[in-house]
Amino acid sequence: MQMTLRWYGTGYDTVTLKQIRQIPGVTGVISTLYGTQPGETWKMEDILALKKEIEDAGLSLAGIESVNIHDAIKIGTPDREQYIDNYITTLERLGQADVHMVCYNFMPVFDWTRSELARKRPDGSTVLAYNQAAIDAIVPEKMFESIAGEMNGTVMPGWEPERMAHVKELFEAYKDVDDEKLFANLKYFLERIMPVCDKYDINMAIHPDDPAWSVFGLPRIIINKKNILRMMQMVDNPHNGVTFCSGSYGTNLENDLPDMIRSLKGRIHFAHVRNLKFNSQQDFEEAAHLSSDGSFDMYELMLALYDIGFDGPIRPDHGRMIWDEVAMPGYGLYDRALGATYLNGLWEAIEKSHERGIK
């Protein structure tokens, strides 16, 4: 595995590449052209400039998170052809620039949902949190306003004001899209892009829906083992793979995370590792990465990744806001650096135990 950190790019991220390079064991970043809109074709010069900036800082561009999917592709309207063509061109250019992992998601309207971006924990740190009753009390059109004040002046991925201004129309456009239609539209998209992925050896890594159930009545399909295996089988190509995000699949306590990892052997191209603390089934908050701070056994997750021979990029996921840092919620430097170091420690211990025949 390669330990990485997500980085939004100069002008968007409060964290610098120099700071990232100083985290022991972090050798790459996962980035994106943050200023582009879903459906836009990425310019070669922009891709190369991003790559050069990262490499000049002594790091590698380990993959893209994300190349976002235009709503027309998810809804399946006739203009999807043009947007898929644009996506293919972007993939082609990424391949030519020697980038081989692309994370994306197939969630309607909202990329991810939290009811709070700065819930205070007993130690004074703040974290993103989800409370179903709070979500149920919000009309979707007001969702953006309800959290905009907690973004610390940043624009959060999937919550771009340009898209959020049209939430009502988006809901209308998705009204005939149910789970089956969404599966069919995903299959159509994947079949169209697989040839370019084969040509340039690009691993597509779908990010699970977060939380892993329907919110505001919208369909959600990348939520559990049954559905993700269905998705792997419906386009049975190793380049059709997943981002294993423990904090997203883990929102549903019925998901057995180590078992899911083992069942996806060979198809996990990217890993997000994060811990959650459940106060009830309907209320959880993002904890520190350490097992004892949350509800997941992080050793078991890392062991499962080791056992399947995972060799892709991995990153600590959302961190707590600590030590008075002001940054994009979930994406500060300090707690993610602690997370990377902890996950590297677990990995080293697992690796050495195996080498010495201790299980």
Ligand SMILES: [Mn+2]
């Ligand atoms: Mn994730």
